[in-house]
Amino acid sequence: MQNISNYNKYLSYKSGRLRIENIFLEDIAMKYGTPTFCYSANQIKDNLHNLKNSFSKIKPFICYAMKANFNKEIVKLMAKNNLGIDVVSKGELKESLKCGIKNNKIVFSGVGKTDEEIKFALKKNIKQINVESEEELEEIENQAKSLKKKINISLRVNPNVDAQTHDKISTGRSEDKFGISQEKVEKLLKHYKESKYLNINGLSIHIGSQICKISPFKKAFKKIRNLILSLKKKNIFIDCLDIGGGIGIIYEVNKDKVFKISDYAHLVEENFSDLGIEIIIEPGRFLVGASGVLISKVIRVKKGKRKDFLIVDAGMNNLLRPSLYNSKHSIFPVKSSNKKTKYDVVGPICETSDIFRKSYALSKQEKNDLIIICSVGAYGSSMSSDYNLRGFANEVLIDGNKIF
Numbered sequence: 001m002q003n004i005s006n007y008n009k010y011l012s013y014k015s016g017r018l019r020i021e022n023i024f025l026e027d028i029a030m031k032y033g034t035p036t037f038c039y040s041a042n043q044i045k046d047n048l049h050n051l052k053n054s055f056s057k058i059k060p061f062i063c064y065a066m067k068a069n070f071n072k073e074i075v076k077l078m079a080k081n082n083l084g085i086d087v088v089s090k091g092e093l094k095e096s097l098k099c100g101i102k103n104n105k106i107v108f109s110g111v112g113k114t115d116e117e118i119k120f121a122l123k124k125n126i127k128q129i130n131v132e133s134e135e136e137l138e139e140i141e142n143q144a145k146s147l148k149k150k151i152n153i154s155l156r157v158n159p160n161v162d163a164q165t166h167d168k169i170s171t172g173r174s175e176d177k178f179g180i181s182q183e184k185v186e187k188l189l190k191h192y193k194e195s196k197y198l199n200i201n202g203l204s205i206h207i208g209s210q211i212c213k214i215s216p217f218k219k220a221f222k223k224i225r226n227l228i229l230s231l232k233k234k235n236i237f238i239d240c241l242d243i244g245g246g247i248g249i250i251y252e253v254n255k256d257k258v259f260k261i262s263d264y265a266h267l268v269e270e271n272f273s274d275l276g277i278e279i280i281i282e283p284g285r286f287l288v289g290a291s292g293v294l295i296s297k298v299i300r301v302k303k304g305k306r307k308d309f310l311i312v313d314a315g316m317n318n319l320l321r322p323s324l325y326n327s328k329h330s331i332f333p334v335k336s337s338n339k340k341t342k343y344d345v346v347g348p349i350c351e352t353s354d355i356f357r358k359s360y361a362l363s364k365q366e367k368n369d370l371i372i373i374c375s376v377g378a379y380g381s382s383m384s385s386d387y388n389l390r391g392f393a394n395e396v397l398i399d400g401n402k403i404f
């Protein structure tokens with residue numbers, strides 16, 4: 001049996017039965033049905049603690065990227081831990097306020113903010129808007145003028161760096177839709193220097209997600225540092241840098257490799273600690289990804305000509321990542337056994353891409369047995385849909401003996 005606690009300290013077998021924190025997963029399935037997303041609060045707190053404690057020279061302002069998981073209990077947990085938040089829609093902005101995040105701790109990102117969303121953000125006096133184009137900047141200035149508001153702006157720079165992650169979650173190459181070229185950034189900073197409504201005091205970058213090698217960060221940070229220094233020489237001063245999210249996590253237990261969080265923190269400090277500016281980080285996946293498992297029940301084992309299909313009641317509508325990004329999540333049985341066999345683990349949806357794993361070694365399963373799919377805390381429930389009208393999975397947050 002693989003050591004499951006390697007990636008989530010709060011998952012363990014006790015007498016052959018799988019627990020998350022102090023609660024048996026069978027009991028959760030019994031009470032809440034399946035499929036159910038189940039998150040460990042203490043794993044989230046540990047991730048946060050590890051991130052914070054990796055820094056020694058600076059104290060970055062951590063803004064949780066809510067798109068990773070907007071579950072109310074999780075956002076409330078972030079608020080209780082004094083985090084800021086990175087939102088990408090009016091819906092997320094409203095929800096984060098409801099969950100106790102202070103308005104002056106909200107960063108509004110996203111490439112396509114609507115007029116209505118911009119107006120709402122201005123009225124709520126949020127910390128800053130991260131702007132993705134010259135056109136967006138013009139619209140924000142017009143709206144701020146009519147509302148007689150002044151707003152802090154960070155310009156999102158496109159550093160033209162390949163994050164070496166999945167193509168669909170790479171955001172920092174010049175051909176991607178995100179950010180503004182370095183040359184244009186300088187032009188905009190000069191143009192709006194005297195604006196009564198826009199205080200362009202920051203830059204931001206976000207080169208992609210699930211980045212497992214440190215080298216793309218190294219390249220991007222160097223570019224942004226050089227940009228800040230060259231602007232300084234021209235008397236254009238930046239006092240806030242938002243370095244985005246993107247820190248990768250383990251999906252295949254005992255197989256995937258990701259840089260150490262202390263290496264990331266060291267790189268940030270090496271590049272920016274001498275600049276005397278505020279540093280914002282927007283981690284989503286790193287904080288919540290490993291905390292979550294999706295409990296699913298075996299509908300039946302279908303004997304194929306060359307292989308057996310393990311048909312489970314979670315589908316791509318609950319967890320889209322395998323079909324969208326070919327991601328490989330580890331799967332474990334809720335009751336351990338040493339009798340192994342290989343299955344294609346599939347969902348019930350009418351799409352060939354509704355597959356979680358192909359030819360996957362698992363203990364022998366039968367109808368109504370339970371399995372968990374790991375590392376689903378980020379971009380799991382938040383990307384789920386009601387496809388095939390299957391309904392949404394339940395979600396529970398476990399903290400010790402307590403279930404929220």
Ligand SMILES: Cc1ncc(COP(=O)(O)O)c(C=O)c1O
Nearest residue numbers: 065206209245246282283284285
């Ligand atoms: C602007 C921005 N910041 C932060 C994040 C969070 O990224 P991650 O979950 O990889 O940390 C994203 C996600 O795509 C993003 O677009």
